[in-house]
Amino acid sequence: MREPVAGALPKTCSAERGAVWLLPGEALYCGPTLRLDEHTGAASCLAIGIDEPLRVAVGGSVAHHRSVFIPPRLTCQITPTGRLACYFLEPGSPQERACLAVVRPGEGIRTGHRHERELAELAGSLSEPGGLQRWVERATGDAVVRRDERITAAVAMLSAEPDLSAARLAAAVHLSPAHFLRLFKRDTGTTLRRFRLWARMLVAAAHIADGADLTRAAAAAGFASPSHFSSVFHAMFGLAPSRLLAVPLDVHVRQREAPGEPVSGGFAR
Numbered sequence: 001m002r003e004p005v006a007g008a009l010p011k012t013c014s015a016e017r018g019a020v021w022l023l024p025g026e027a028l029y030c031g032p033t034l035r036l037d038e039h040t041g042a043a044s045c046l047a048i049g050i051d052e053p054l055r056v057a058v059g060g061s062v063a064h065h066r067s068v069f070i071p072p073r074l075t076c077q078i079t080p081t082g083r084l085a086c087y088f089l090e091p092g093s094p095q096e097r098a099c100l101a102v103v104r105p106g107e108g109i110r111t112g113h114r115h116e117r118e119l120a121e122l123a124g125s126l127s128e129p130g131g132l133q134r135w136v137e138r139a140t141g142d143a144v145v146r147r148d149e150r151i152t153a154a155v156a157m158l159s160a161e162p163d164l165s166a167a168r169l170a171a172a173v174h175l176s177p178a179h180f181l182r183l184f185k186r187d188t189g190t191t192l193r194r195f196r197l198w199a200r201m202l203v204a205a206a207h208i209a210d211g212a213d214l215t216r217a218a219a220a221a222g223f224a225s226p227s228h229f230s231s232v233f234h235a236m237f238g239l240a241p242s243r244l245l246a247v248p249l250d251v252h253v254r255q256r257e258a259p260g261e262p263v264s265g266g267f268a269r
Helices: 094-100 116-125 131-139 149-160 166-172 177-188 192-209 214-220 226-237 241-245
Strands: 018-023 026-031 044-049 054-058 061-065 067-070 077-079 084-089 249-253
Touching: 018 192, 026 131, 044 054, 044 094, 044 116, 054 067, 084 094, 084 116, 084 131, 116 131, 149 166, 149 177, 149 192, 166 177, 177 192, 192 214, 192 226, 192 249, 214 226, 214 241, 226 241
Parallel strands: 018 249
Antiparallel strands: 018 026, 026 084, 044 067, 044 084, 054 061, 054 077
C-alpha cells in the first residue's frame, strides 16, 4: 500500500527545486531526486523518502524503506520516487552516534528511523523559522551535543579560515597544541585535518551561494584546482558537485555556533 505523501514543500525545497544546508561536519539536502548511480561516500548518510519509500540496492539485494542509514564507504544505490532528504554526517561524530541510536540495530545499511514519518512531514517546513532545527533534532533523537567552549570557538574560526594551523587555533583558545588536538577529536569525533575539509566545503558553498562558479569557489576555498574540489566533494558525499548543481538549488551556510550554547544535532539555534 502506498504510504501517505508529505505535505507540499516550499518552492525552495520542492519536486523541482532543492536546498542544501551546510555546517562543519554536517550537511542536509532536501529536494528532487539526484538520479544517482551506484555510489559510495566517506560521510555517513541518513536518507528519508519524503513522498514514498526509497528503493535501496546493495549488491544484488533490493528493498524498499522509508528511511535508511548508510554507513561510510558502503556502495549502494538509493532511488527515490519523488523527493528525498539526505542528512550527511562525519563518521564518529556525536551527531552520527545520536542518529545511530534511533535506527534499528544491524550491520551495513540500517533502516527504520524512529521518527521517519515525522521527518518526512517536517521536510515541508524546513524553510520556516526553526524548521531546520526541528528536523535535525528529530533526526538525532533530540540528543543535545555539548562541546567545550574552546573547541566551539576553534570550529568557528576554522570555518571562516580553513588554513589556520593547529598551533594558531590552540593559542587562540589558550590551550597547548597537544591538549587542543585531544579535545578537538573528543568533541568532534574526527581529526583537525578531516574537519578542515568540511571547513573548505563551507567556504566553497558560501561563494557558490553568492553566485560564483565551481572554478572560483574552489580557488576561494583553497583547493588546488576545480578538479581537486570535485574529487574531494565526490569522495565525501558520493556525487560530483556538478551533479548537485544541475538541480535548481538554494545553498545555505551555517558557520558559527555560540560558545557555551547547547546544540541539538549540531545546527545552532
